[in-house]
Amino acid sequence: MRLQKYLAHAGVASRRAAEEIVRAGRVTIDGRTVTDPARDVPDDGTADVLVDGRPVTPVAETVVFAVNKPAGVVSTASDTHGRPTVVGLVPAGKRRLYPVGRLDAETTGLILLTDDGALADLLTHPRYEVPKTYVASVRGGRVGDVALRALREGVELDDGPTLPAEVEQPEPGELRITLREGRKRQVRRMCRAVGHPVVTLRRVRLGPLELGRLREGQWRALDPREVAALRDAARRP
Numbered sequence: 001m002r003l004q005k006y007l008a009h010a011g012v013a014s015r016r017a018a019e020e021i022v023r024a025g026r027v028t029i030d031g032r033t034v035t036d037p038a039r040d041v042p043d044d045g046t047a048d049v050l051v052d053g054r055p056v057t058p059v060a061e062t063v064v065f066a067v068n069k070p071a072g073v074v075s076t077a078s079d080t081h082g083r084p085t086v087v088g089l090v091p092a093g094k095r096r097l098y099p100v101g102r103l104d105a106e107t108t109g110l111i112l113l114t115d116d117g118a119l120a121d122l123l124t125h126p127r128y129e130v131p132k133t134y135v136a137s138v139r140g141g142r143v144g145d146v147a148l149r150a151l152r153e154g155v156e157l158d159d160g161p162t163l164p165a166e167v168e169q170p171e172p173g174e175l176r177i178t179l180r181e182g183r184k185r186q187v188r189r190m191c192r193a194v195g196h197p198v199v200t201l202r203r204v205r206l207g208p209l210e211l212g213r214l215r216e217g218q219w220r221a222l223d224p225r226e227v228a229a230l231r232d233a234a235r236r237p
């Protein structure tokens, strides 16, 4: 991003006034005085930009929030039945945030909200689908080897067979399932198809991003490096 724009975005001054500030030699980047307002500055927070010796913090043009969605909260931007929405959990200010993909109302765990439409499209495009990991507790106790193999190799659902998935059983009746596709209620339908209906379902990972210690109902803004890692994960074939 051009230095002049960077300073204006950070709230230092209007673009025109920022240009004068730069020309006056009041700005340093990584310790060197810069007088060209068109100088390129990375906008991911990695450049050390000072005005009159004081640091300037860039304001991101777009934001991405990670949210731990509680059960009973819908992941659409609004709900015709008046249920609480995941967008309502995050103080968005003037930004218009959209959920990236969907979780069922009963499903808990990691969902992203962003005002970056291009990133949302990239992350949800079937061709670039990033792997998503779910932890399901299922009925019927320990899942046997035949059912595990079916889940891993592909289960016949009414909209066709599922793609190969990674499936582990850390403890009897608990499955950790990683999918590279995102069909409606897919984990629930897969588990039901092998005779182990889901009792609770939580998404714990989305590409490189882990739910981590975020508690239900909590959110945090991703830092530029995390957003870059998500973008990379989606672009990887």
Ligand code: URA
Binding pocket: 102, 103, 104, 105, 107, 134, 184, 185, 186, 187, 188, 189, 201
């Ligand atoms: N699979 C499901 O069945 N439900 C979700 O919310 C996500 C994946």
